[in-house]
Amino acid sequence: MATFDFLLQGLWVAAQPMNLLYALIGVTLGTAVGVLPGIGPALTVALLLPVTYQLDPAGSLIMFAGIYYGGMYGGSTTSILLNTPGESASIVTALEGNKMARAGRGGPALATAAIGSFVAGLIATLGLAFIAPYIVKLALVFGPREYFALMVLAFVTVSSAFGDSTLRGLTALFVGLALSVVGIDQLTGQARLSFGVPELLDGIEVTTLAVAMFAIGETLFIAAQGEKGPDKVEAVRGSIWMSKLDWARSWKPWLRGTFIGFPIGAMPAGGAEIGTFLSYAAEKRLAKHPEEFGHGAIEGVAGPEAANNASAAGTLVPLLTLGLPTTATAAIMLAGFQQYGLQPGPLLFATNPQLVWGLIASLLIANFMLLVLNLPLIGLWVKLLTIPKPWLYAGILMFATLGTIGANPSVYELGMLLAFGLLGYAMRVFGYPIAPVVVGLILGPLAEQQLRRALAISQGDVSVLFTSPIAAVLLVIAAAALIIPLILRARGRGEVLAQLAANED
Amino acid sequence: MTKGLNPSTTTRRPDRAALFIAAVLAAIAGLIFWDVSRLSGAAGYSQVGPTTVPYAIACCLAGLAVWTVFAAFRNDFPERERQEISPVIWIVAGLAAQMLLLNVAGFSIATGILFALTARGFGKRKLWFSLPVGIALCFAVWVIFAKLLQLSLPAGPLERLFF
Numbered sequence: 095m096a097t098f099d100f101l102l103q104g105l106w107v108a109a110q111p112m113n114l115l116y117a118l119i120g121v122t123l124g125t126a127v128g129v130l131p132g133i134g135p136a137l138t139v140a141l142l143l144p145v146t147y148q149l150d151p152a153g154s155l156i157m158f159a160g161i162y163y164g165g166m167y168g169g170s171t172t173s174i175l176l177n178t179p180g181e182s183a184s185i186v187t188a189l190e191g192n193k194m195a196r197a198g199r200g201g202p203a204l205a206t207a208a209i210g211s212f213v214a215g216l217i218a219t220l221g222l223a224f225i226a227p228y229i230v231k232l233a234l235v236f237g238p239r240e241y242f243a244l245m246v247l248a249f250v251t252v253s254s255a256f257g258d259s260t261l262r263g264l265t266a267l268f269v270g271l272a273l274s275v276v277g278i279d280q281l282t283g284q285a286r287l288s289f290g291v292p293e294l295l296d297g298i299e300v301t302t303l304a305v306a307m308f309a310i311g312e313t314l315f316i317a318a319q320g321e322k323g324p325d326k327v328e329a330v331r332g333s334i335w336m337s338k339l340d341w342a343r344s345w346k347p348w349l350r351g352t353f354i355g356f357p358i359g360a361m362p363a364g365g366a367e368i369g370t371f372l373s374y375a376a377e378k379r380l381a382k383h384p385e386e387f388g389h390g391a392i393e394g395v396a397g398p399e400a401a402n403n404a405s406a407a408g409t410l411v412p413l414l415t416l417g418l419p420t421t422a423t424a425a426i427m428l429a430g431f432q433q434y435g436l437q438p439g440p441l442l443f444a445t446n447p448q449l450v451w452g453l454i455a456s457l458l459i460a461n462f463m464l465l466v467l468n469l470p471l472i473g474l475w476v477k478l479l480t481i482p483k484p485w486l487y488a489g490i491l492m493f494a495t496l497g498t499i500g501a502n503p504s505v506y507e508l509g510m511l512l513a514f515g516l517l518g519y520a521m522r523v524f525g526y527p528i529a530p531v532v533v534g535l536i537l538g539p540l541a542e543q544q545l546r547r548a549l550a551i552s553q554g555d556v557s558v559l560f561t562s563p564i565a566a567v568l569l570v571i572a573a574a575a576l577i578i579p580l581i582l583r584a585r586g587r588g589e590v591l592a593q594l595a596a597n598e599d
Numbered sequence: 600m601t602k603g604l605n606p607s608t609t610t611r612r613p614d615r616a617a618l619f620i621a622a623v624l625a626a627i628a629g630l631i632f633w634d635v636s637r638l639s640g641a642a643g644y645s646q647v648g649p650t651t652v653p654y655a656i657a658c659c660l661a662g663l664a665v666w667t668v669f670a671a672f673r674n675d676f677p678e679r680e681r682q683e684i685s686p687v688i689w690i691v692a693g694l695a696a697q698m699l700l701l702n703v704a705g706f707s708i709a710t711g712i713l714f715a716l717t718a719r720g721f722g723k724r725k726l727w728f729s730l731p732v733g734i735a736l737c738f739a740v741w742v743i744f745a746k747l748l749q750l751s752l753p754a755g756p757l758e759r760l761f762f
Contacts, residue, residue, distance in 0.1 A: 148749050258677070261670055265624065265663050271656050272627055279649040286653060287634050310694070317686035317720045484721035488714045488729075491690070492737060495697060495710060500750040508698040512691065519687070524620065525677040542652040549647040 101223050104451030108459050113156050116149065117456050120157035121463045124164020129171050129475045130486060132316065135406070136422040136529070137308040138165035141490075143301050143430055144497040151434040152449055156456040158430055162423065163215060163460045166406050167468055170207045170399055171475050175200060175328045186370045187402070190387065190394030195328035197390050202336045206344045206392055207399040208468045209336075214352040214400035215461040218407035221356050222414075223454050226443070229415040233440040238547035239559050241416075243568035245541040248362055248412075248420055250572045253530035260580050262526045270534020273298050280543060293506045300429035300536045302498055304422065306511045307528050309494035311518020313487045318519070344396040347377050351400030358401075359408020362418050373401035407457065414438050414450060417540070422529040425536045616679075617671035624664035631657035689720035705755015706745070707738040 107113065123145065127138045142161045146154035174191035187207060194203035236244070253267035254260040276287045277297030288294035336344065354376065355369035377397040378387050387394055412418040417439035419425040431438050436446065443450055468475075481489075498511050518528060545559075552558035560566050635653040670676060693716030700709040714733030715726055723729050734757070741758060744750040754762070 144744075144750060145748065259675070261663065261666050261675075264659075265620075265667070268656060268660050268663060269627075272631060272660060275631070275653045275656060282649045284638055284649045286638065286649060287631065289634070313717070314687050314690055317690055318682040318684070319680065320683040320686070484718040484723040484729075487721055488717040488733065489736075491693070491717050492710055492714050492733075492740065495694070495713065496740065496744065496752070499701065499706065499752055500744065503701070503751055503753050505698055505701065508694070508701065512694045512698065515694070516691070523679055523682060524616065525679075545652065546647050549651075554647055 097224055097227055100227075100447060100451045101455060103448070104453075104455030105458070107152065107448055107452035108156060108456035113153060113452070113456065114459065116153045116157040117160045117460050118463060120160025121164040121460050121467060122160075124161035125168040125171075125464070125468065125471075125475065126164075126478060127161075128165035128168020129478045130168075130481070130490070131172055131176055131479065132312060133165075133490070134169060134308075134423075135162065135165035136304065136426060136532075137312075138162075138168070139423055139426045139430075140301055140304040140308060141493050141497060143426065144500040146430070147433075147500060151436060152452055154434070155430070155449065155453045158427065159453055159457045160460040160463070162406070162427065163403075163457065163464055166403055167208065167211055167464050168475070170211065170402070171204060171468075171472070172479065174203050174207060174395070175476060176479055186374045186398040187395055189374070190391050192328070193388070193390035194392065194395065199390060199392075200328055202340050202392065203390075203395050204472060205336045205469060206340060206396045208465060210344065210348040210351065210396045210400040211403040212461055212465045213348045214355065214402075214404040215407055215464075216458065217349075217352045218356045218359075218404040219454065219457045219461065221360075222407055222410055222457075223451075225360065225411060226415050226454075229411060230440040230443045233416055236416075236564070237562070238544040238551065239562050239565045240568070242541060242544040242548055242559065243565040243572070244362055244416065244418060245537055245544065247568050247572040247575070248418055248537065249530075249534070249541070250575045252420065252533045253527070254576055254579065258583075259525070260576070260583065262524075263530055266521065266526045266528070267530040267534045270531035271538045273303070273531070274535045274538025274542075280539060281546060293504070297539075298510070298535060299501070299507070300432075300532065301426065301501065302507060302510055303514050303535055304426050304429075304532050305494045305497055306514030307518035307521075307531060308422075309490055310511065310515025311522055311528070313491055314515060314519035315522045316483075316487065318523075340392055343392050347373070347393045347397035348400040350376060350380075351397040351402075352404040354397075355401030355404030356408045359405025360411040361408075362412040362416065362420060369401040369405040370398040373397040410457075414442070414453075415440060417442075419533060419536060422532045425529075425532045428536055614671040614674055614676050617667055617676050621664045621667035621671060624660050624667060628657040628660035628664065631660070686720035686722075690717050693717050693720070702753055703755065705758050706741045706752040707734050707757050708755055710737040710740075711735075 108117065120142075123142055124138055127133055127141060128135060133141075139158070139161055146157050149157065170187050170191070173185070173188035174195050176192075191203045191207065194200060249267055253263035274297075276294055278285055278295050285295055351369075351373040354373045358369040358372070374394055374397060377391075377393040378384055381387065381391060381393050383391070406423075409421050409424050412420055413424045413428060417428070417437055419428045428438060436442060436449070495508065495511065498507050501507070521528060521531075548558060549556070560569060631653050635650045635657070638650050693713040696716065697709045697713040700712065711730060711734030714737060715730040718729045718733070719726060738757060741752055745752040745754070745758075746762070
């Protein structure tokens with residue numbers, strides 16, 4: 095079977111000693127940064143992007159895979175031991191996991207999260223490997239109008255389908271789209287919105303924007319809250335190993351979480367959060383002791399954590415096969431690809447199969463490494479959690495600016511970083527989501543290109559966008575995703591959607 | 600972010616900050632219109648050119664500005680927590696100092712100042728302690744990234760002293 099051969103070939107690439115080392119460094123750095131409170135996977139990936147600048151594309155993407163998975167693991171540790179989830183996808187993990195940690199069962203909670211993430215990551219990565227070729231085949235049928243419709247759908251789901259306000263989600267998206275127009279037009283070479291400033295001709299760097307919005311915006315926001323007293327880190331007491339009963343109660347939630355999370359992540363819409371909430375609800379319904387939920391039920395950690403990781407792997411399906419990022423994390427990974435002139439999509443599978451399959455295989459390897467690293471090193475991660483806030487955020491800003499300086503050591507780029515940092519802070523104060531800005535900036539030019547191609551083929555006839563059946567169906571779904579939440583909110587049923595808000599990834 | 604679900608109904612005054620946001624959105628839309636209108640309409644045979652999408656985005660932004668005005672009058676925005684301004688100023692000052700000093704004083708000193716001022720924003724008042732710590736830390740980072748990973752970080756007097 096072709097997929098199997100490709101995967102073996104990829105494993106061979108990923109198992110080169112240098113690549114194994116890159117994966118190990120990526121996993122360790124990713125976990126270390128992901129553990130820090132207030133840092134989610136999107137920021138982890140953005141902060142660590144400069145570390146990979148000097149590597150060749152294969153090595154860099156392999157390290158990237160490790161960083162991505164490591165950041166996910168680190169986040170779950172934070173939410174179990176410290177009741178402040180760094181990312182919205184970990185909220186549910188914090189719900190039960192922190193209760194378990196307070197009851198002295200932090201060890202088993204961390205273990206079930208780690209092993210559940212491993213199981214989910216393994217199954218979902220294999221799922222990615224086996225589904226991707228089919229989607230690539232499907233994607234080859236797609237023309238510009240289908241791609242455009244797909245991107246419209248991604249825009250709508252990222253910005254307005256979830257979260258507490260359609261208005262604010264759409265505003266954030268269009269701010270990102272407006273920023274994406276800055277620079278030289280790809281098709282005609284004319285300068286747009288650059289006002290004669292030569293630095294603006296290249297457009298706005300996605301990584302600069304992401305680091306500014308997430309790192310600097312978040313730091314300013316936390317600083318502006320003033321002293322709220324230190325967060326309590328729960329010590330890990332007792333055995334970190336799971337008892338027989340824990341295993342018996344965990345394995346079914348792991349599998350259920352995986353099968354809930356992966357399809358949701360793989361759809362060209364939505365992020366990791368929805369899967370975790372659905373998994374939590376499912377476990378609560380199916381549990382033998384539903385009264386334990388809210389007081390530290392292990393099923394409530396195992397299921398959502400598996401769903402979280404499975405949908406994280408799932409988001410790689412649209413990213414790799416269609417070049418479509420559906421989360422902020424995926425958007426930054428796309429920027430990572432682009433720095434090597436690689437455009438993910440069906441063509442990449444044809445022109446650079448070694449790279450793609452090496453990446454998928456190294457996700458599997460990263461997953462194994464994390465399982466081995468995470469539990470023995472738990473003491474170290476706990477230490478990282480206890481860094482006092484002033485040093486922590488001073489360090490975060492140091493690394494945030496380091497990345498920008500490393501990419502482009504100019505006063506001008508740092509000025510952009512500061513300006514977008516202030517924008518990110520203001521958006522947080524007024525309750526605007528951040529992810530749509532990042533996704534809008536990176537997807538905007540791609541959507542524009544497809545739209546103009548489609549319209550050029552039809553010689554300006556707009557109706558062509560709706561007359562292909564695939565494009566029409568996608569646009570109808572996008573319209574539904576825009577209108578249904580509006581009606582729900584108007585009827586005061588917005589709470590559910592607000593809970594599913596895609597805050598960070 | 601879930602506080603927006605119960606907007607306070609007692610105050611019927613329009614939300615001034617939201618009106619300001621609407622004005623900014625409208626201004627961005629106007630800026631796009633103004634800039635794009637100067638482009639020659641090299642639309643080719645299909646009437647779609649480099650101006651099409653910016654115009655569409657500007658129209659949507661203008662629409663969102665109007666929507667924001669309505670939201671401001673209905674007080675639809677979430678209640679805002681009180682923001683402490685002084686930490687924000689410390690950190691912004693740190694970032695600005697780093698930006699201006701980077702090419703003069705080099706990475707370690709400029710970023711060390713950012714480090715110390717950020718820590719000051721979070722309540723570490725002892726600058727005589729945090730400034731040297733920050734500069735030393737940044738120097739270590741500079742050695743790792745500029746020498747080992749070959750990243751181009753600007754060198755200043757401190758870096759030239761050693762390398």
